[in-house]
Amino acid sequence: MINRRDLIKHLSTFPLLGGILGQSSLDPLSFTAKLPVRNLAKELGIRTFINAAGTYTFMTGSLMQDEVVETIQGAAKEFMILDEVQTKVGEKIAALTHAEAAVVTAGCFSALTLGLAGVLTGMDPKKVEALPHLEGTGMKSEVIIQKGHNIGYSHALTNTGCTIISVETLEDLEKAINEKTALMWFLNIQADQGQIKHEKWIEVAKSKGIATMIDMAADVPPVENLWKFNDMGFDLVCVSGGKAMRGPQSAGILMGKKNLIEAARLSMPPRGSTIGRGMKVNKEEILGMYVALDNFVKMDHKKEWKMWEDRIALISNAAKSVKGVNVETFVPELGNHTPTLKVSWDLTKLNLPVKTLQDNLRNGNPSIEIMPADGSSLTITSWMLKSGEEKIVAARLKEELSKAAV
Ligand SMILES: *Cc1c(COP(=O)(O)O)cnc(C)c1O
Numbered sequence: 001m002i003n004r005r006d007l008i009k010h011l012s013t014f015p016l017l018g019g020i021l022g023q024s025s026l027d028p029l030s031f032t033a034k035l036p037v038r039n040l041a042k043e044l045g046i047r048t049f050i051n052a053a054g055t056y057t058f059m060t061g062s063l064m065q066d067e068v069v070e071t072i073q074g075a076a077k078e079f080m081i082l083d084e085v086q087t088k089v090g091e092k093i094a095a096l097t098h099a100e101a102a103v104v105t106a107g108c109f110s111a112l113t114l115g116l117a118g119v120l121t122g123m124d125p126k127k128v129e130a131l132p133h134l135e136g137t138g139m140k141s142e143v144i145i146q147k148g149h150n151i152g153y154s155h156a157l158t159n160t161g162c163t164i165i166s167v168e169t170l171e172d173l174e175k176a177i178n179e180k181t182a183l184m185w186f187l188n189i190q191a192d193q194g195q196i197k198h199e200k201w202i203e204v205a206k207s208k209g210i211a212t213m214i215d216m217a218a219d220v221p222p223v224e225n226l227w228k229f230n231d232m233g234f235d236l237v238c239v240s241g242g243k244a245m246r247g248p249q250s251a252g253i254l255m256g257k258k259n260l261i262e263a264a265r266l267s268m269p270p271r272g273s274t275i276g277r278g279m280k281v282n283k284e285e286i287l288g289m290y291v292a293l294d295n296f297v298k299m300d301h302k303k304e305w306k307m308w309e310d311r312i313a314l315i316s317n318a319a320k321s322v323k324g325v326n327v328e329t330f331v332p333e334l335g336n337h338t339p340t341l342k343v344s345w346d347l348t349k350l351n352l353p354v355k356t357l358q359d360n361l362r363n364g365n366p367s368i369e370i371m372p373a374d375g376s377s378l379t380i381t382s383w384m385l386k387s388g389e390e391k392i393v394a395a396r397l398k399e400e401l402s403k404a405a406v
Pocket of ligand 1: 109
């Protein structure tokens with residue numbers, strides 16, 4: 001007797017048998033057409049929450065713009081040639097960002113890996129296949145980074161097989177450059193943690209013929225940063241798509257010199273025998289990323305900023321109405337450049353370790369996420385709030401702080 005698995009396997013040979021499985025047709029769209037939309041968070045018991053913390057990967061980043069979701073839904077219903085999507089979208093993104101060329105990657109992290117891969121391999125398919133094994137290939141093998149910039153993300157660079165060379169002073173840098181140097185990498189969010197600033201970094205690299213890359217993953221806003229570093233002369237610029245721009249969380253952009261972007265694409269899908277094959281972005285994310293960027297560039301950033309400030313003011317006022325609570329609003333200069341509220345309290349006046357407050361807000365209804373700063377302080381941002389949620393955050397925060405008064 002034919003079992004169910006065999007039956008499914010042979011359905012294409014006997015299309016009429018489809019009726020036996022209870023489907024009226026084999027049109028894949030009909031599988032879902034008649035089912036009500038499922039609420040998977042509810043169905044699987046996954047907690048959803050108000051995000052008053054910020055754009056954190058572990059909190060699934062940001063919520064995509066409506067236009068991005070619509071783009072993804074539309075794109076999902078058509079086949080396209082992957083390379084054609086990248087080429088056409090890349091031209092549009094490059095024009096918006098003053099770059100020679102661009103490609104959508106699987107987040108900023110993969111942009112770092114793929115950009116460096118392009119620097120290492122050029123257009124040589126043998127080298128592309130060899131990565132991450134550099135020995136005996138004639139490829140360069142060292143990336144220079146300032147010590148203060150060498151935080152976790154440099155793993156994206158060592159994934160190519162390269163070694164990190166740490167430098168502190170300009171003298172160190174000049175000594176470190178040799179025939180093995182592939183790239184000089186700069187991390188914008190740590191720019192104040194290194195002695196050498198952007199312009200000098202580029203100047204030294206150019207004088208020695210070394211490629212430069214900047215990681216500016218979390219450095220929009222301001223929107224101008226999307227072209228500032230291309231204009232400044234970095235050969236490659238990498239940014240996250242799923243942070244402030246509210247594109248797909250699994251997308252980012254690699255932009256820069258045309259020859260390097262072309263070379264980087266050799267390590268990307270659909271090409272298979274590459275280090276980038278597992279960093280796939282499909283048409284939905286590529287087109288979604290383009291729409292997110294396009295909208296972000298065109299939007300009224302002053303209005304957006306005012307809204308963020310108003311929300312922060314509301315939450316701030318609620319918190320400071322509780323005795324013993326201090327508030328301060330600031331804007332980080334580098335990374336997550338958005339109005340940020342710091343709430344702190346005197347533990348002798350408020351018996352409330354920050355962990356307890358975090359748990360209470362998290363376990364409340366609705367659930368709220370904030371970011372603890374130290375034992376008796378936390379930070380709140382308003383850019384990931386949906387309209388109206390600031391009122392809930394303000395009320396819940398005040399309630400929890402008030403309850404703890406000694
Ligand atoms: C978020 C971040 C990344 C990683 O970006 P993804 O888009 O999540 O891949 C890399 N570098 C810095 C500085 C970041 O903040």
